[in-house]
Amino acid sequence: MVRDNRRRMRSKKKCRLCGSKTTYIDYKNLSLLREYVxxxxxxxxxxxxxxxxxxxxxVKEAIQRARFMALLPYTKE
Amino acid sequence: MIRIYETMFIVSPRLDEESRNSMAEKVRDYIVERVSGTIEKFDRWGIRKLAYRVTKGFSEGDYTVIQFKADSESVDILEKFYGITPEVFRWQTFRREDLEKAEKKALLKKGTSEEELPEGQTEVKAVESAVVEVSEAVVEKTTETVATEE
Known part of the structure; x- marks a missing residue:
């Protein structure tokens, strides 16, 4: 069973923000937000x-706030 | 209910630097006097390019960020003030719940370590809820024992 599964298994992604125990994402932290856009x-x-x-x-909340304050674009081109 | 807020506003770039600075200070004084809040952080970013062209035709603006503590009912006054100030063309005010939580935690920790009650209510409430939980647990246990006996 295990071997069969391994063939198809992809490495499971982990939430990086959980790893760093983030409790608040600042909408002014543009370098972080750009990674999620x-x-x-x-x-x-x-x-x-x-x-x-x-x-x-x-992340969504922070990006939307940054967009409204014209720190991040809604669209490019 | 005193809460922590953060507000950011963009002042029109058409004004000269002095009036832009005075505008930021005006907002700060307004928060202190009318909203009766206390300023915790006052951050002037200055002129910055916007990510997109705003409908008023500006492609840059003067940013200011203010963090303050104020009563939840009087924050609306600030929003109204922005609305009647044409120099400020974009603004945003919201609660910083994460900071409130951190503050509360710090207070609780302080209270338990010193075994004092600096600002009564929250501490008392926490203790009460703990007591209620314990009593509930006891009741459950007793009912269980009764059931087994039967």
Whole structure:
């Protein structure tokens, strides 16, 4: 069983923000937020970044705040 | 209910530097006087490029961030003030719950280590809830024992 599974197994992504025990994501921390945004300025889904739901929500909140204050773009080109 | 807030606003770049600085100070004084808050952090970023062109046609703006403590009911006054100030073209105010939680934790820790009650209520409430939990647990246990006996 284990061997069969191993063939198909991908390395499981872990929430990096859980690793660092983040309790608040500052919307002014643009270098961090840029990691969770595509080149076009869209928010990267958690299935790709590996964030847990709680931290994805924090990231979303921070990005939306930064966008409103024109710190991050809504779209690029 | 005293809470921690953070506010950020962008002042029009058309004003000269002096009036922009005085504008930021005006907001700060407004928070102290009208909102009756206490300033914890006052951070001037100065002129900064915007990530996109705003509808008013600006591509840069003067940013200021203020962190303050104020009563939850009087924060609305600040929002109204922004609304009637045309020099401020974008603003945002929100609660910093994480800082509130950290403060509360620090207070609780302090209280338990010194065995004093510096600002009564929260401590008393915590103790009460603990007592209630314990009593509930006892009740459960007794009921269990009764059940087994039967």
């Amino acid at each position: 595509t080149e076009k300025g869209k928010i990267i889904p958690k299935r790709i970044t590996g964030n847990c739901a709680k931290h994805q929500r924090m």
